[in-house]
Amino acid sequence: MNVNGEHYRSIWRESDGAVRIIDQTRLPFRFEILELETLEDAARVIETMQVRGAPCIGATAAYGVALALLEDASDEALEVALSRLGGTRPTAVNLQWALNEMALAVRNHPHESRAQIAFQRAAEICHEDVETCRAIGAHGLKLILTHAAKKSRVNILTHCNAGWIATVDWGTALAPIYMAHDVGIDVHVWVDETRPRNQGAALTAWELGSHGVPHTVITDNAGGHLMQRGDVDLCIVGTDRTTRGGDVANKIGTYLKALAAYDNNVPFYVALPHTTIDWGLLSGDDIPIEERAAEEVTHLTGLKANGEPESVQVTAPGSAAANFAFDVTPARLVTGLITERGVAEASEAGLLKLYPERAHD
Ligand code: MRU
Numbered sequence: 001m002n003v004n005g006e007h008y009r010s011i012w013r014e015s016d017g018a019v020r021i022i023d024q025t026r027l028p029f030r031f032e033i034l035e036l037e038t039l040e041d042a043a044r045v046i047e048t049m050q051v052r053g054a055p056c057i058g059a060t061a062a063y064g065v066a067l068a069l070l071e072d073a074s075d076e077a078l079e080v081a082l083s084r085l086g087g088t089r090p091t092a093v094n095l096q097w098a099l100n101e102m103a104l105a106v107r108n109h110p111h112e113s114r115a116q117i118a119f120q121r122a123a124e125i126c127h128e129d130v131e132t133c134r135a136i137g138a139h140g141l142k143l144i145l146t147h148a149a150k151k152s153r154v155n156i157l158t159h160c161n162a163g164w165i166a167t168v169d170w171g172t173a174l175a176p177i178y179m180a181h182d183v184g185i186d187v188h189v190w191v192d193e194t195r196p197r198n199q200g201a202a203l204t205a206w207e208l209g210s211h212g213v214p215h216t217v218i219t220d221n222a223g224g225h226l227m228q229r230g231d232v233d234l235c236i237v238g239t240d241r242t243t244r245g246g247d248v249a250n251k252i253g254t255y256l257k258a259l260a261a262y263d264n265n266v267p268f269y270v271a272l273p274h275t276t277i278d279w280g281l282l283s284g285d286d287i288p289i290e291e292r293a294a295e296e297v298t299h300l301t302g303l304k305a306n307g308e309p310e311s312v313q314v315t316a317p318g319s320a321a322a323n324f325a326f327d328v329t330p331a332r333l334v335t336g337l338i339t340e341r342g343v344a345e346a347s348e349a350g351l352l353k354l355y356p357e358r359a360h361d
Contacts (some may be wrong), residue, residue: 001164001178003210006188007129010056010165011063013123019063021253023050025166028206029303036060037066039081046088046095049197053166054240054276055129057300058094061085062125065102066118073111073262076105091249091326092240092257093278126168132273133170135340136170140236140271141183142177142345143336147233148185155233157190157223160251161203162238162271175235181213189215190226196296196323220253224260234267236338242270243278244332244358246346247284252298252324258333270329270346271338277351279361284328297321 002010010332011021019036026032034050036042051060068081082099089095105121107116125163147154148255161174170178180187189208194200201217208215218226226232235257241249248254248270261268281287298315316322333345344350352359 001169001211009169009334010060011051011168013119017088019067020359021045021051021060022165024052024203025050028202036063036067039064039084042067043084043088048084053161054092054094055167055273057089057092057273058098059129059168060093061125062098062102062122065099066115066122069106069115069118073114077327078106089290089292094275097275125167129273130170132340133167133172133175134294136171136172136271136273136290136338137175137179139342141179141203143269144185144187146179153186154187154281155190156232157198157232157235157255157257158204159192159237159257160194163204163207165203165207172238172273177213177235178211181211187213189213190223191215191217192223192253193217194221194253196222199251223257226263227260227266232266234269235261236269236271237360239270239272239276240326241287242272243281243284243336244279244351245282246334246337246347246351248329249284249287249326249332250329252327255327255329258329259282262333268333269336270334272357273340279358284330287328290325292323292325293324294321297323
């Protein structure tokens with residue numbers, strides 16, 4: 001995607017070997033690029049959410065393994081890297097998927113060639129993610145076109161950020177929206193602010209604004225009201241882990257939007273690459289839900305009039321706060337799963353129709 005007319009991916013390797021990311025904690029006010037030099041750099045930026053979004057976390061972890069092997073390509077160092085990166089965030093299954101891919105790619109190779117093979121596999125993972133998201137966009141576009149055939153403006157509600165910055169490029173939930181806008185459909189996006197970290201207000205709004213897509217930021221509580229009034233034609237969200245039974249873990253608050261959509265007959269779609277499907281889990285009850293620091297709830301960070309960021313407390317001093325980062329939307333509330341292979345019914349049978357090779361996993 002373009003930032004001020006220049007094409008960027010969320011993570012990339014320069015010709016001189018430097019691995020770079022866009023610091024997502026500085027957006028939307030500052031566009032800053034960071035270099036990852038070590039395993040620890042990669043693990044830290046995932047933990048601090050300087051990179052975030054399930055596919056982008058996976059891509060960063062892949063480069064983290066390669067950086068670790070550059071320092072020390074022994075079996076022990078590989079295990080340390082897999083365990084350090086694997087412990088950074090628990091919910092997005094793309095992390096485990098990418099680490100498995102990296103281990104498979106290097107394990108049976110001599111130590112002296114491991115780093116080079118790892119960088120190559122990390123680059124492939126990034127390339128595959130871009131192509132996968134492009135295909136998700138094309139399938140999702142067909143859904144938007146069916147709505148555009150019935151009315152001139154299509155209103156789509158999204159939660160959190162499942163845009164290009166959450167992947168390597170294009171995004172999952174936002175890819176169909178970018179494509180719809182690009183082919184001339186009048187698409188307007190209701191952007192949930194997504195407390196506590198405001199990925200919607202900060203990142204989705206920034207992405208859509210940079211691409212010229214009409215959008216309006218709303219409070220997390222407004223979606224149900226808009227759906228009751230007929231102001232939402234469809235919802236499209238991303239996911240951090242979807243079980244083979246079609247249950248969907250995504251940013252906290254997604255479930256409530258799915259309930260409101262169900263009550264108001266608004267189609268509720270989830271866009272995801274195959275790397276986000278956990279074939280080893282049937283029920284969403286078994287998905288680990290990340291709990292983060294209470295300060296993300298008790299405090300808000302914004303920009304002061306002088307352009308400097310400031311964190312302020314918004315809760316009563318002394319009140320306890322809990323910060324559940326994800327929730328699970330049961331498959332029965334999901335209209336369809338938009339994948340790179342087409343739109344699946346949210347069920348084991350629906351997913352296996354598109355991924356028959358997974359039947360015996
Ligand atoms: O905690 P985050 O910001 O990493 O959570 C991200 C989400 O919930 C996204 O919707 C999900 O990862 C899909 S990204 C294409």
